[in-house]
Amino acid sequence: MSSGTYFPQNIIIKKRDGGALTQDEIGFFARGVVNGQFADYQATALLMAIFWRGMTPQETAWLTDAMMRSGDVIDLRDLPGAKVDKHSTGGVGDKVSLILAPLAAACGITVPMMSGRGLGHTGGTLDKLEAIPGFRVMLDVPEFRAILQKVGMAMIGQTPQVVPADRKLYSLRDVTGTVECIPLICASIMSKKLAEGIDSLVLDVKFGQGAFMKKKEDALTLARAMVAVGQAAGKPVWAQLTAMNQPLGRCAGHTTEVIESIECLKGRGPDDLMEVTFALTGHMLVLGGAAKDMAEARTKMDTAIANGRALQKFHEMCVAQGGDPRVIEDYSILPTANKKIEVRARGADASGFVSEVDALRCGHAIMALGGGRAAVTDKVDHAVGIADLIKIGEPVAPGTLLCTLHVNDDAKGTRAEALVREAVKFTAAAPTLEPLVQELIS
Amino acid sequence: MSSGTYFPQNIIIKKRDGGALTQDEIGFFARGVVNGQFADYQATALLMAIFWRGMTPQETAWLTDAMMRSGDVIDLRDLPGAKVDKHSTGGVGDKVSLILAPLAAACGITVPMMSGRGLGHTGGTLDKLEAIPGFRVMLDVPEFRAILQKVGMAMIGQTPQVVPADRKLYSLRDVTGTVECIPLICASIMSKKLAEGIDSLVLDVKFGQGAFMKKKEDALTLARAMVAVGQAAGKPVWAQLTAMNQPLGRCAGHTTEVIESIECLKGRGPDDLMEVTFALTGHMLVLGGAAKDMAEARTKMDTAIANGRALQKFHEMCVAQGGDPRVIEDYSILPTANKKIEVRARGADASGFVSEVDALRCGHAIMALGGGRAAVTDKVDHAVGIADLIKIGEPVAPGTLLCTLHVNDDAKGTRAEALVREAVKFTAAAPTLEPLVQELIS
Numbered sequence: 001m002s003s004g005t006y007f008p009q010n011i012i013i014k015k016r017d018g019g020a021l022t023q024d025e026i027g028f029f030a031r032g033v034v035n036g037q038f039a040d041y042q043a044t045a046l047l048m049a050i051f052w053r054g055m056t057p058q059e060t061a062w063l064t065d066a067m068m069r070s071g072d073v074i075d076l077r078d079l080p081g082a083k084v085d086k087h088s089t090g091g092v093g094d095k096v097s098l099i100l101a102p103l104a105a106a107c108g109i110t111v112p113m114m115s116g117r118g119l120g121h122t123g124g125t126l127d128k129l130e131a132i133p134g135f136r137v138m139l140d141v142p143e144f145r146a147i148l149q150k151v152g153m154a155m156i157g158q159t160p161q162v163v164p165a166d167r168k169l170y171s172l173r174d175v176t177g178t179v180e181c182i183p184l185i186c187a188s189i190m191s192k193k194l195a196e197g198i199d200s201l202v203l204d205v206k207f208g209q210g211a212f213m214k215k216k217e218d219a220l221t222l223a224r225a226m227v228a229v230g231q232a233a234g235k236p237v238w239a240q241l242t243a244m245n246q247p248l249g250r251c252a253g254h255t256t257e258v259i260e261s262i263e264c265l266k267g268r269g270p271d272d273l274m275e276v277t278f279a280l281t282g283h284m285l286v287l288g289g290a291a292k293d294m295a296e297a298r299t300k301m302d303t304a305i306a307n308g309r310a311l312q313k314f315h316e317m318c319v320a321q322g323g324d325p326r327v328i329e330d331y332s333i334l335p336t337a338n339k340k341i342e343v344r345a346r347g348a349d350a351s352g353f354v355s356e357v358d359a360l361r362c363g364h365a366i367m368a369l370g371g372g373r374a375a376v377t378d379k380v381d382h383a384v385g386i387a388d389l390i391k392i393g394e395p396v397a398p399g400t401l402l403c404t405l406h407v408n409d410d411a412k413g414t415r416a417e418a419l420v421r422e423a424v425k426f427t428a429a430a431p432t433l434e435p436l437v438q439e440l441i442s
Numbered sequence: 443m444s445s446g447t448y449f450p451q452n453i454i455i456k457k458r459d460g461g462a463l464t465q466d467e468i469g470f471f472a473r474g475v476v477n478g479q480f481a482d483y484q485a486t487a488l489l490m491a492i493f494w495r496g497m498t499p500q501e502t503a504w505l506t507d508a509m510m511r512s513g514d515v516i517d518l519r520d521l522p523g524a525k526v527d528k529h530s531t532g533g534v535g536d537k538v539s540l541i542l543a544p545l546a547a548a549c550g551i552t553v554p555m556m557s558g559r560g561l562g563h564t565g566g567t568l569d570k571l572e573a574i575p576g577f578r579v580m581l582d583v584p585e586f587r588a589i590l591q592k593v594g595m596a597m598i599g600q601t602p603q604v605v606p607a608d609r610k611l612y613s614l615r616d617v618t619g620t621v622e623c624i625p626l627i628c629a630s631i632m633s634k635k636l637a638e639g640i641d642s643l644v645l646d647v648k649f650g651q652g653a654f655m656k657k658k659e660d661a662l663t664l665a666r667a668m669v670a671v672g673q674a675a676g677k678p679v680w681a682q683l684t685a686m687n688q689p690l691g692r693c694a695g696h697t698t699e700v701i702e703s704i705e706c707l708k709g710r711g712p713d714d715l716m717e718v719t720f721a722l723t724g725h726m727l728v729l730g731g732a733a734k735d736m737a738e739a740r741t742k743m744d745t746a747i748a749n750g751r752a753l754q755k756f757h758e759m760c761v762a763q764g765g766d767p768r769v770i771e772d773y774s775i776l777p778t779a780n781k782k783i784e785v786r787a788r789g790a791d792a793s794g795f796v797s798e799v800d801a802l803r804c805g806h807a808i809m810a811l812g813g814g815r816a817a818v819t820d821k822v823d824h825a826v827g828i829a830d831l832i833k834i835g836e837p838v839a840p841g842t843l844l845c846t847l848h849v850n851d852d853a854k855g856t857r858a859e860a861l862v863r864e865a866v867k868f869t870a871a872a873p874t875l876e877p878l879v880q881e882l883i884s
Binding site for chain 1: 454458484614
């Protein structure tokens with residue numbers, strides 16, 4: 001494992017010529033991007049060569065492992081029960097984590113969740129949590145561990161000590177056209193999740209026009225690669241393929257999504273959002289041994305919602321992480337926009353059924369309102385967003401409410417309204433609905 | 443041509459996906475690597491994408507032009523006569539420039555030659571010239587121009603103001619596995635030559651085991667690409683394909699090559715070296731209008747050597763560039779090694795004919811003696827080298843001199859002798875000799 005015998009250019013040339021790298025070469029790379037032995041301009045040449053030539057499942061597993069070991073690996077073995085997390089490839093309106101984590105914890109699973117911030121049209125879990133007054137997401141590992149012990153769940157941001165190689169590589173990939181590469185995506189996601197100290201993991205791999213992966217086959221390839229990496233690391237990983245052609249649920253933004261999540265925990269969630277949440281949480285319960293099958297898992301989840309235990313976990317998390325738990329009963333405590341604009345169907349074609357709610361355009365509407373980030377340093381406006389969003393297949397006539405925009409600036413509101421109007425399309429005949437929750441790769 | 447509208451990652455992604463870049467995009471890249479708008483780590487990702495996807499002849503011509511314009515372009519139009527230069531892809535023992543430049547100048551051509559230093563097993567023209575006491579190669583453009591005006595030739599190093607984009611890109615390519623890429627090689631060579639203010643150019647593109655291009659077809663591809671770039675720039679370029687399976691001439695090193703070059707100008711050069719020199723210089727005379735065809739060119743060159751005019755030009759260049767012209771008559775003025783080792787054929791198989799003199803191993807022998815550079819910052823020992831080298835096809839018997847090593851250190855001499863012994867191979871029957879000077883691409 002001596003790194004003195006490796007030269008970055010030899011590793012680059014080997015991959016450039018289509019060769020498979022050894023574990024030592026990959027280890028030298030992952031350590032080198034952090035300690036400087038692999039210069040940035042050499043790392044990006046190798047990333048492009050990997051984009052071109054790909055990586056074998058074995059190389060991907062080694063890269064994941066080496067990236068994971070580039071920083072602290074959290075050890076939660078002394079905590080009781082199964083440590084299971086969920087990761088989603090993301091989508092507009094996807095607030096599943098906020099419901100799933102307390103729900104799984106209420107059913108006996110320990111959920112050590114490290115999440116990211118939003119960038120571009122997709123929101124981030126940390127930003128949503130920060131809509132809750134006082135909520136702290138940047139906790140150190142001892143506090144994370146203490147909350148997990150006490151509450152059975154915690155939702156925090158990645159600490160700087162965890163997987164520094166990914167932070168470095170992602171920032172380079174982002175500006176060098178090397179993002180859309182399955183082995184690199186796989187290693188980035190899996191190295192961070194495996195560093196959390198989990199026993200097993202459920203992945204939500206989305207596909208469709210609103211997802212990072214447009215085609216189901218690409219989502220399937222990524223899902224299989226991540227399941228294989230989990231296998232190589234000795235951690236069971238199940239990957240759920242989920243269609244993402246419209247925003248999930250009826251709300252997008254920060255305050256609006258927190259409200260919708262709490263409504264779900266109160267048993268009043270929209271069907272599509274609950275379907276995905278129950279599927280993913282159910283897999284966590286089965287993987288973690290809290291339920292013997294999905295039917296038993298569903299019974300337990302229904303009970304945890306009905307008896308308030310899931311909502312109670314959300315309350316406990318707020319208290320533990322400094323957030324004001326009164327938001328659960330009083331949504332006006334959350335940042336609130338100055339103005340609500342009701343966007344209603346109009347014009348000759350506004351009749352029949354909704355055939356399309358373009359998630360990307362809805363995401364751009366959030367951006368236009370000031371609720372997103374174009375650059376990592378941008379501040380987000382938690383108050384703005386979309387609520388009451390109409391869903392594909394719902395009937396429409398002139399005057400039907402398409403959504404309510406929560407707006408803090410009239411000009412931004414006008415721009416967002418135009419984007420939402422572009423997003424929603426109509427058809428005379430009721431459209432066939434694609435199943436939301438599809439294959440499970442395990 | 444506004445560069446504000448380009449983003450490096452978009453240009454990288456376009457090339458990554460196999461697209462052809464526009465002139466503006468290529469210009470933004472070439473300027474950007476110098477002014478920092480294209481970060482090093484983005485440049486190397488693009489270089490790897492170019493290595494993968496290639497460049498069209500049009501893209502290569504635009505890249506050459508943009509690189510040339512990244513710095514000063516010398517204008518020699520006010521100087522009388524045709525300005526013609528020669529460039530070689532390089533090889534062990536190749537001292538053609540030292541003979542060709544004075545010979546062409548003696549025949550009426552103006553030769554504005556900017557050369558490089560040696561790296562690895564191949565020697566550099568500048569290093570050889572610096573074996574001459576006092577010889578200055580780092581002249582500024584006004585002095586270069588003044589010497590060209592007075593002598594009709596000058597041999598200098600590239601000034602920092604000429605093609606800074608190439609200096610930057612080459613240093614990045616060198617450490618990122620993106621050297622062996624025809625469009626990039628072509629743009630690197632041609633941008634530097636076109637910035638010299640030439641009217642036309644002769645290229646010596648070598649192939650064979652001692653050359654950068656091992657296969658003739660690769661050399662042909664490179665030759666054609668460079669001729670096309672010259673055409674696009676409105677400058678006639680002829681490319682001579684030359685076999686490079688053994689060192690050129692009988693000497694390799696610095697002092698030894700200077701002596702051999704002067705011997706050539708005195709009419710006592712070895713056949714192979716003179717054949718290549720006459721071919722390349724002849725093309726310069728025809729391209730520059732100093733001879734109507736190769737036959738007339740040959741007559742003029744023979745005359746210039748016989749009447750001492752070519753040697754006189756070498757003398758004038760030495761005087762103009764600060765070198766001691768007495769070296770022409772007294773080789774002992776040059777740096778001289780402590781010891782000469784005669785390497786003689788021995789052993790059972792040392793009879794018959796020489797079948798192989800491996801140029802790469804001979805180059806490594808020079809390196810072993812201290813006469814080469816492993817890194818650009820290394821100092822070279824001008825005194826050491828190889829002389830009296832036997833040639834392929836010459837008869838051999840036990841005791842036949844294979845070469846004389848000029849040595850300053852016994853241990854290094856022993857190592858160099860072993861390398862030379864590995865380089866020279868024998869065969870019972872006389873081998874068929876491959877023609878040295880082959881196709882001309884024009």
